[in-house]
Amino acid sequence: xxxxxxLLSLIGLLVFGVAAVAQEPAPTSSPAPPTDxxxxxxxxxxxxxxxxxxxxxxxxxxxxxxxxxxxxRKAIRQKHLEATKAQRDQLFQLRERRRAGSFxxxxxxxxxxxxxxxxxxxxxxxxxxxxxLTNEQRERLTTLREQRKQVRQERRQRMMELRKNRPIG
Numbered sequence: 202x203x204x205x206x207x208l209l210s211l212i213g214l215l216v217f218g219v220a221a222v223a224q225e226p227a228p229t230s231s232p233a234p235p236t237d238x239x240x241x242x243x244x245x246x247x248x249x250x251x252x253x254x255x256x257x258x259x260x261x262x263x264x265x266x267x268x269x270x271x272x273x274r275k276a277i278r279q280k281h282l283e284a285t286k287a288q289r290d291q292l293f294q295l296r297e298r299r300r301a302g303s304f305x306x307x308x309x310x311x312x313x314x315x316x317x318x319x320x321x322x323x324x325x326x327x328x329x330x331x332x333x334l335t336n337e338q339r340e341r342l343t344t345l346r347e348q349r350k351q352v353r354q355e356r357r358q359r360m361m362e363l364r365k366n367r368p369i370g
Contacts, residue, residue: 264338281326288315
């Protein structure tokens with residue numbers, strides 16, 4: 202009888218001990234994801250920036266850019282970033298006005314004009330980057346763009362099929 206009580210006591214201790222350990226919060230090695238909108242927006246922007254940098258590096262490797270071409274590419278990017286700094290700052294202020302609820306029709310028109318100016322500058326930067334490439338690199342770039350477009354279309358098609366075949370409920 203005492204053996205039975207001892208086993209039951211041991212099993213009880215194990216069950217309660219495991220339950221107590223399971224309820225302890227696990228130590229987090231990475232910070233918890235942000236819960237507020239601003240924190241999530243900042244996290245998305247950081248991820249987007251990192252992806253853009255990685256894409257730039259991959260593209261440079263795929264095109265086999267020379268060191269001079271890499272430096273020229275960096276200089277073009279810097280020049281156009283500095284050229285659009287005023288527009289970006291104005292757009293930021295307009296975005297803050299919109300969030301505050303004091304966004305007028307004139308502000309909307311101004312934002313459209315600023316975006317149009319920035320698109321022109323970006324088109325100029327793309328043209329400069331394209332002009333620095335050799336003919337072989339341009340052909341490779343065209344091929345890479347076509348492949349990327351095809352992959353996007355295939356992904357879009359798969360998503361449409363998944364949505365269409367998804368059970369309603």
